[in-house]
Structures are given as C-alpha cells and as structure tokens.
Amino acid sequence: MTIKLDARIPAGPLAEKWDKHRFEMKLVNPANKRKYSVIVVGSGLAGASAAATLSELGYQVSCFCYQDSPRRAHSIAAQGGINAAKNYRNDGDSVQRLFYDTIKGGDFRAREANVYRLAQVSVDIIDQCVAQGVPFAREYGGLLANRSFGGAQVSRTFYARGQTGQQLLIGAYQAL
Ligand SMILES: Cc1cc2nc3c(=O)[nH]c(=O)nc-3n(C[C@H](O)[C@H](O)[C@H](O)COP(=O)(O)OP(=O)(O)OC[C@H]3O[C@@H](n4cnc5c(N)ncnc54)[C@H](O)[C@@H]3O)c2cc1C
Structure with missing residues (x-):
C-alpha cells in the first residue's frame, strides 16, 4: 500500500499562498459561530493556542489532554526562546x-x-x-x-x- 503525502498547501506564489487562501475562505457569521463545535487534541503550545483563539472567536471548543495538567505538554521543554x-x-x-x-x-x-x-x-x-x-x-x-x-x-x-x-x-x- 502506498501512502500519498498531501500537505494540502494552497496554490499560488510562495509568499501569497496562505494569505490568498485565508482571503478566499468563507467567513462565518458571528451569530453562527457558537453552532460549530471544534475538538482540539493536545494542549501544547499549538493545541492550547488554537483552542484559546478559536474560543475567543466564538466557537464551542473542547480541548483534550492526558497529562495531569494542560500545562505539562512537551512544549515545556523549549528553553531558548x-x-x-x-x-x-x-x-x-x-x-x-x-x-x-x-x-x-x-x-x-x-x-x-x-x-x-x-x-x-x-x-x-x-x-x-x-x-x-x-x-x-x-x-x-x-x-x-x-x-x-x-x-x-x-x-x-x-x-x-x-x-x-x-x-x-x-x-x-x-x-x-
Ligand atoms: C528540548 C527542546 C527544546 C526546544 N527548544 C525550543 C526553543 O528554544 N524554541 C523553539 O521555538 N522551539 C523549541 N523546541 C521545539 C518546540 O518546543 C516544539 O516544536 C513545540 O513546543 C511543539 O508544540 P506542540 O504543541 O506542537 O507539541 P507538544 O507540546 O508536544 O504538544 C502536543 C500535546 O499533545 C498531547 N497528545 C498527543 N496525543 C494525544 C492524544 N491522543 N490525546 C490527548 N493528548 C494528546 C501530548 O501529550 C502533548 O501534550 C524545543 C523542543 C525540545 C524538545
């Protein structure tokens, strides 16, 4: 079985790919945001930031972790800056x-x-x-x-x- 690696990176010139993609995405009416549930697995810097940001935007977010505290993700190891x-x-x-x-x-x-x-x-x-x-x-x-x-x-x-x-x-x- 071959696994096809597809990072689903948007098309366009390198420096514009994500800006263009964001602009082309449909916006969600603020009143409708709470109707969407988002599940985030992991509460490291990526998960916790995504969960906090999406909640701030008005979505219903559940963030799951399995450490004794969400603060104990592996991101704790990053020291340099x-x-x-x-x-x-x-x-x-x-x-x-x-x-x-x-x-x-x-x-x-x-x-x-x-x-x-x-x-x-x-x-x-x-x-x-x-x-x-x-x-x-x-x-x-x-x-x-x-x-x-x-x-x-x-x-x-x-x-x-x-x-x-x-x-x-x-x-x-x-x-x-
Ligand atoms: C020693 C070290 C030093 C570093 N120093 C730097 C630095 O100075 N500067 C820098 O920019 N980067 C540094 N990095 C890299 C940086 O820390 C990581 O790239 C970044 O923290 C990763 O964040 P993350 O949220 O993606 O992953 P993580 O912090 O690993 O979070 C993933 C979380 O998902 C949880 N998880 C996984 N599977 C499940 C599941 N099924 N259910 C529930 N939870 C699950 C894990 O338990 C974990 O808590 C360093 C990394 C290390 C290891």
Missing part, C-alpha cells in the same frame, strides 16, 4: 530572512509555504503572548530584549530566561 522577525535591533532582519534561516536550519526539508507563514505571523505572535502575560526578558529601559540564538546572524529571539516554553504554556493555559 521564540523567533520573530520584528527587527527591533535594526540588524537586517525581515520576514524573508527568518523564512530563509528556518528553511536552512531545517536542512531544507520543511514545507516552504508553511515556514513562510510562520515567519509572517511571528511578528504578531510576540504581541499576543505579551498580552497573555508571558514575562519575556526586557532591557533595563523596559523594551523587550532580543538575543541571537541557534547560529542566527541577527538578534530575533524573544525569551524568558531558560523557561520560555514553560512561560508560553502558562500564558496559553491562562488564555484557555
């Missing part, structure tokens, strides 16, 4: 450069359109996490600190000491 192309340091960062570094860091095996999307939304995700109360490291002046991480030539990693994953999970859990 979270990359975002905010270019706070003005050291030449951009969505394109984060995309390129991530593809290269993944030995050119990642799905390019999805990595591009990751680089695009990275900019807003930091703000969302801050709004959820994630205590990212700050400069003495109060601005969010950045460090260079994983061999990157630019400083784009937002971090909370060596506990970034844990702190992000607590933020997502609170949002749940």
Whole structure:
C-alpha cells in the first residue's frame, strides 16, 4: 500500500499562498459561530493556542489532554526562546530572512509555504503572548530584549530566561 503525502498547501506564489487562501475562505457569521463545535487534541503550545483563539472567536471548543495538567505538554521543554522577525535591533532582519534561516536550519526539508507563514505571523505572535502575560526578558529601559540564538546572524529571539516554553504554556493555559 502506498501512502500519498498531501500537505494540502494552497496554490499560488510562495509568499501569497496562505494569505490568498485565508482571503478566499468563507467567513462565518458571528451569530453562527457558537453552532460549530471544534475538538482540539493536545494542549501544547499549538493545541492550547488554537483552542484559546478559536474560543475567543466564538466557537464551542473542547480541548483534550492526558497529562495531569494542560500545562505539562512537551512544549515545556523549549528553553531558548521564540523567533520573530520584528527587527527591533535594526540588524537586517525581515520576514524573508527568518523564512530563509528556518528553511536552512531545517536542512531544507520543511514545507516552504508553511515556514513562510510562520515567519509572517511571528511578528504578531510576540504581541499576543505579551498580552497573555508571558514575562519575556526586557532591557533595563523596559523594551523587550532580543538575543541571537541557534547560529542566527541577527538578534530575533524573544525569551524568558531558560523557561520560555514553560512561560508560553502558562500564558496559553491562562488564555484557555
Ligand atoms: C528540548 C527542546 C527544546 C526546544 N527548544 C525550543 C526553543 O528554544 N524554541 C523553539 O521555538 N522551539 C523549541 N523546541 C521545539 C518546540 O518546543 C516544539 O516544536 C513545540 O513546543 C511543539 O508544540 P506542540 O504543541 O506542537 O507539541 P507538544 O507540546 O508536544 O504538544 C502536543 C500535546 O499533545 C498531547 N497528545 C498527543 N496525543 C494525544 C492524544 N491522543 N490525546 C490527548 N493528548 C494528546 C501530548 O501529550 C502533548 O501534550 C524545543 C523542543 C525540545 C524538545
């Protein structure tokens, strides 16, 4: 039996695939959203964030996990930080450069359109996490600190000491 791998990545130019797809998707009337039930399996950073965001939008969401607490997903192990192309340091960062570094860091095996999307939304995700109360490291002046991480030539990693994953999970859990 052969398994056909189909990531169902939308058509179009690389940088526009997901934007175009989102634009072409039908919107749901706000009054109808509560009529839809969404099941999310797992409460790691992906599951918990998706569940919290979909609930915020008005859908009926059930998020399932089998640890003693939703906060104990494997995401707790992530320590170094979270990359975002905010270019706070003005050291030449951009969505394109984060995309390129991530593809290269993944030995050119990642799905390019999805990595591009990751680089695009990275900019807003930091703000969302801050709004959820994630205590990212700050400069003495109060601005969010950045460090260079994983061999990157630019400083784009937002971090909370060596506990970034844990702190992000607590933020997502609170949002749940
Ligand atoms: C040691 C380490 C360090 C890392 N450092 C970094 C870093 O510095 N920066 C960075 O960006 N990334 C880092 N990563 C990668 C990053 O942590 C992961 O890619 C990310 O956390 C994955 O999140 P997730 O929600 O997809 O998966 P998970 O956090 O693994 O969540 C999946 C959840 O689904 C649950 N689950 C699975 N099956 C079922 C089921 N049938 N029913 C119910 N629940 C189920 C699991 O128990 C788990 O809780 C690191 C990873 C590791 C391991």
